[in-house]
Amino acid sequence: MTRIIFCRKYQTDLEGLDRPPYPGPKGQELFDTVSKKAWEEWQQHQTMLINEKHLNMRDAESRAFLQAEMNKFLSGEAFEQAEGYVPREPD
Numbered sequence: 001m002t003r004i005i006f007c008r009k010y011q012t013d014l015e016g017l018d019r020p021p022y023p024g025p026k027g028q029e030l031f032d033t034v035s036k037k038a039w040e041e042w043q044q045h046q047t048m049l050i051n052e053k054h055l056n057m058r059d060a061e062s063r064a065f066l067q068a069e070m071n072k073f074l075s076g077e078a079f080e081q082a083e084g085y086v087p088r089e090p091d
Helices: 024-033 036-052 060-074
Strands: 004-007 012-015
Touching (some): 004 024, 012 036
16 A cells, blocks of 8 residues: 655655655654655765765765755755756656
């Protein structure tokens, strides 16, 4: 059975995640408020940021940067883009 949640990024009811993406309270918050669609989009954007900005995930500053960008992205705020990135036109 599909779990429906009110997605904080899209401000509408959408299919929720199958399980919390992180352990602990932050994972539960994401599980309760982020749709599967928004999370998949964040994962793609996160990969682009890691690659384009040459982030080292063993570095605490890089992890803190990604955490902050994830919060912005999932809350519908302005977020960091890779240099030269041009968003795709919606279908």
